[in-house]
Amino acid sequence: MPVMEIISNSPLETEELGAQLGSLLSAGTFVALHGALGGGKTCFTRGIVASLAPQSAHLVASPTYAIMNSYFGDTPVYHFDLYRLTGDNDVAELGLDDYFHGDGVCVIEWSERLFELLPDDYITVGFEYSGDNQRSITLNASGPISGQTLKRLAALRSC
Numbered sequence: 001m002p003v004m005e006i007i008s009n010s011p012l013e014t015e016e017l018g019a020q021l022g023s024l025l026s027a028g029t030f031v032a033l034h035g036a037l038g039g040g041k042t043c044f045t046r047g048i049v050a051s052l053a054p055q056s057a058h059l060v061a062s063p064t065y066a067i068m069n070s071y072f073g074d075t076p077v078y079h080f081d082l083y084r085l086t087g088d089n090d091v092a093e094l095g096l097d098d099y100f101h102g103d104g105v106c107v108i109e110w111s112e113r114l115f116e117l118l119p120d121d122y123i124t125v126g127f128e129y130s131g132d133n134q135r136s137i138t139l140n141a142s143g144p145i146s147g148q149t150l151k152r153l154a155a156l157r158s159c
């Protein structure tokens with residue numbers, strides 16, 4: 001499966017990468033974000049929303065207290081932050097997994113809290129600090145549909 005590693009030198013670059021990925025996503029896609037506090041997960045999500053529900057992009061903030069925020073455009077974006085959850089039972093009990101195969105794109109911060117609730121085919125995006133304003137961002141595909149999306153992202157970025 002393809003792996004992409006990208007260095008971002010600013011929050012804007014991270015948001016732009018999110019927007020490029022967002023432009024390639026359709027309903028039913030699942031994007032699992034992980035990495036350190038302040039790594040850029042919410043910033044990247046703002047970019048995805050800028051592509052799919054542009055009128056709402058300025059509203060994107062960490063939904064730590066709400067667990068999930070919805071942004072409605074041509075394709076809805078369901079933005080989850082699972083930081084406060086302790087296990088997949090929480091997610092199942094809250095019915096959050098109902099969204100995973102629904103009408104929108106799901107973007108999940110702290111996706112490691114999902115354990116076996118992850119779908120088969122999804123994109124993983126990892127964020128690591130590599131300097132004050134620099135982040136190393138690694139994208140992985142777990143299945144063929146996500147793999148195609150990352151190939152298209154690589155092509156888009158090389159234009």
Ligand SMILES: Nc1ncnc2c1ncn2[C@@H]1O[C@H](COP(=O)(O)OP(=O)(O)OP(=O)(O)O)[C@@H](O)[C@H]1O
Nearest residue numbers: 008009010011014037038039040041042043133135
């Ligand atoms: N290259 C970069 N990409 C993204 N954010 C950056 C970058 N350089 C600096 N930053 C700063 O890092 C912070 C990233 O915050 P953000 O809320 O996106 O992180 P997060 O991964 O969602 O954190 P949390 O785990 O707390 O939800 C912002 O304050 C942003 O300005």
Ligand SMILES: [Mg+2]
Nearest residue numbers: 041042062109
């Ligand atoms: Mg966040």
